[in-house]
Amino acid sequence: MDAWTEVLQDTGMDPRLDRDTSNCSIARTLEIVGEKWTILILREVWYGSSRFSDFERVLGCPRNLLATRLRMLVEEGILATETYKEPGSRSRPKYVITPKGMDLVPAVMGLLQWGDRYRADPEGPAVLARHRECGARVDVQVRCERGHPVQAKDIESVPGPAFRLRSSE
Amino acid sequence: MDAWTEVLQDTGMDPRLDRDTSNCSIARTLEIVGEKWTILILREVWYGSSRFSDFERVLGCPRNLLATRLRMLVEEGILATETYKEPGSRSRPKYVITPKGMDLVPAVMGLLQWGDRYRADPEGPAVLARHRECGARVDVQVRCERGHPVQAKDIESVPGPAFRLRSSE
DNA sequence: AGCTTGAGTTTAATTTTAGATACTCAGCCA
DNA sequence: TGGCTGAGTATCTAAAATTAAACTCAAGCT
Numbered sequence: 564m565d566a567w568t569e570v571l572q573d574t575g576m577d578p579r580l581d582r583d584t585s586n587c588s589i590a591r592t593l594e595i596v597g598e599k600w601t602i603l604i605l606r607e608v609w610y611g612s613s614r615f616s617d618f619e620r621v622l623g624c625p626r627n628l629l630a631t632r633l634r635m636l637v638e639e640g641i642l643a644t645e646t647y648k649e650p651g652s653r654s655r656p657k658y659v660i661t662p663k664g665m666d667l668v669p670a671v672m673g674l675l676q677w678g679d680r681y682r683a684d685p686e687g688p689a690v691l692a693r694h695r696e697c698g699a700r701v702d703v704q705v706r707c708e709r710g711h712p713v714q715a716k717d718i719e720s721v722p723g724p725a726f727r728l729r730s731s732e
Numbered sequence: 733m734d735a736w737t738e739v740l741q742d743t744g745m746d747p748r749l750d751r752d753t754s755n756c757s758i759a760r761t762l763e764i765v766g767e768k769w770t771i772l773i774l775r776e777v778w779y780g781s782s783r784f785s786d787f788e789r790v791l792g793c794p795r796n797l798l799a800t801r802l803r804m805l806v807e808e809g810i811l812a813t814e815t816y817k818e819p820g821s822r823s824r825p826k827y828v829i830t831p832k833g834m835d836l837v838p839a840v841m842g843l844l845q846w847g848d849r850y851r852a853d854p855e856g857p858a859v860l861a862r863h864r865e866c867g868a869r870v871d872v873q874v875r876c877e878r879g880h881p882v883q884a885k886d887i888e889s890v891p892g893p894a895f896r897l898r899s900s901e
Numbered sequence: 902a903g904c905t906t907g908a909g910t911t912t913a914a915t916t917t918t919a920g921a922t923a924c925t926c927a928g929c930c931a
Numbered sequence: 932t933g934g935c936t937g938a939g940t941a942t943c944t945a946a947a948a949t950t951a952a953a954c955t956c957a958a959g960c961t
Contacts, residue, residue, distance in 0.1 A: 579779055579780050579790065580781070580786055580789050581789075582790070582858075583858075584772075584790060584791070584858075586852075586858045587772075587775070587847075587858055587859070588843070588844050588845075588847025588851060588857055588858065588859075589771060589772070589843050589844050589847060591847045591851040592843040592844070592847035593843065595851075596843075597768075598918095599766075599919085602758060602762065603753075603756075603758070603759060606758055609889060610748055610889050611736075611748050612748065612749070614937080614938090615937070615938050615939070616936095616937060616938075617748075619938095620749050620750075621748065621749045621750075621751070621753065622753070624919095624920095625919070625920050625921075626938085626939070626940085627919095627920085627939090627941080627942095628918085628920080629939090630938080630939060630940075649937095651930075652929065652936070652937080653928045653929060653936090653937090654928090655936095655937060655938065656937095656938075666846055666849065666850075667842075668874065668884035668887070669838075669841075669842040669845065669872045669873065669874055670839060670842025670843045670845070670846055670872075671758060671842070672838075672842070672874055672887075673836075673838040673839025673840070673841070673842045673872065674757070674758050674761040674762065674765075674839045675757050675758050675761070676838065676839070677757075677761050677835055677836055677838075678758060678759075678760045678761035679757045680835065681832060681835075682757060682760040682761065683755075683757060683894065684755050684894040686893040686894045687893035687894055688757055688893070688894060689751075689753075689755045689891070689892050689894045689896075690757075690890070690892050690895065691889070691890050691891075691892040692887050692888070692889055693876075693887070693888045693890055694876035694878075694880065694882050694886060694888075695887065695888045696880075697880065699876040699877040699878050699880075700876065700877050701874055701875065701876045701877075701882050701887055702875065702876075702877075703838045703842065703872050703873065703875075704872065704873055704875055705837060705838055705841055705870055705871070705873075706870065706871065706872075706873055707862075707863035707866060707869065707870045707871075708868040708869050708870075709863075709866060709868050711863065711865075711866065711868075713863050713870050715834040715837035716834065717863060717864045717865060718778075718837070718861050718863070718870055719861070719862045719863075719864045720779050720860070720861055721859070721860050721862060722858070722859060722860075723856055723857040723858050723859050723860040724855040724856035724857070725852065725853040725855045725856050725857060725858045726858050726859065727858075767948090768949085783907085783908090784908050785906095785907060785908075788908095794950055795908080795910085796909085796910070796911080796949095796950085797948085797949070797950085798909090799908080799910075818907095820959065821906070821907080821959065822906090822907090822957070822958040822959065823958090824906095824908070825907095
């Protein structure tokens with residue numbers, strides 16, 4: 564009997580198929596970063612952009628969408644606004660990444676890595692990620708708490724503390 | 733002078749802002765897994781679902797979208813179809829993950845991990861990922877080729893072999 | 902021969918996004 | 932005082948995605 568079956572011995576329900584999926588962390592993350600321009604904005608922040616006009620120029624994103632996405636990222640605490648002042652101009656806002664935003668790096672590096680492997684141009688990737696100190700390329704890896712590298716097939720998903728069934732009204 | 737500026741000394745263009753973004757690996761990955769139900773289907777495959785009716789039941793996704801997304805995932809080589817036969821019924825297709833699909837695990841684990849940290853219920857996550865051999869929890873980490881753990885802020889992005897400027901016709 | 906089931910397809914209505922365009926607004930400078 | 936600039940808003944149209952609901956289709960069973 565696996566960990567799913569244990570949680571539900573007597574009811575006729577299937578814990579995998581009849582569970583409540585509304586508190587899934589993947590779905591909740593996608594609610595925030597799953598919209599079309601959002602991850603691309605974050606990509607540009609990582610590459611060094613910070614101004615409204617930078618994003619507009621490099622992404623070609625309509626201004627109204629850009630404003631909406633930036634506002635949402637700030638509300639969620641993924642970006643923060645600061646001000647900058649170009650000599651001879653007034654102060655204007657710029658967008659910088661927060662620690663909460665930095666914590667999205669592994670997820671986005673995962674997308675980058677898969678794209679590099681399966682969808683890159685014949686010459687290779689358009690952008691490379693390097694470790695600033697040693698210059699070596701970086702990648703994302705799955706590891707367990709004890710530090711062992713973990714193959715995808717050796718990951719077991721089990722019900723967690725917030726596991727619950729879909730209410731069957 | 734940083735690695736971006738080096739590639740473009742004489743033109744008046746800014747390599748970060750005037751580069752061609754159409755061959756970005758992140759964007760290309762999102763073209764495939766960025767649609768609404770796609771990642772959630774993969775999540776269910778990892779949790780053990782394989783049949784059309786499984787996905788429909790647990791996701792509550794409309795059947796036509798489910799069929800479209802499954803077909804796309806098979807065309808892209810992320811899922812493959814096999815057949816199963818329930819006693820007394822005819823053979824029917826089921827969907828299993830391929831190695832190419834397994835390679836999306838780090839990206840999706842990254843999303844899961846961020847959601848667990850910032851958007852989980854007070855009790856904790858709904859699902860936990862464990863290393864099958866040792867039972868310890870797994871997470872995704874950014875490391876460099878030499879095995880050093882890398883902080884997000886220590887990642888430097890530099891132009892890669894397929895870097896090019898946006899043509900300015 | 903007709904009923905049932907799982908796995909779809911079709912259709913049509915609704916909702917959401919995307920995108921273009923024009924407009925606003927605050928301060929700096931001449 | 933008037934023009935310029937960066938950072939937005941507002942408005943509208945077109946395109947795409949989402950959804951529910953009804954329909955199809957091929958075995959297996961009775």
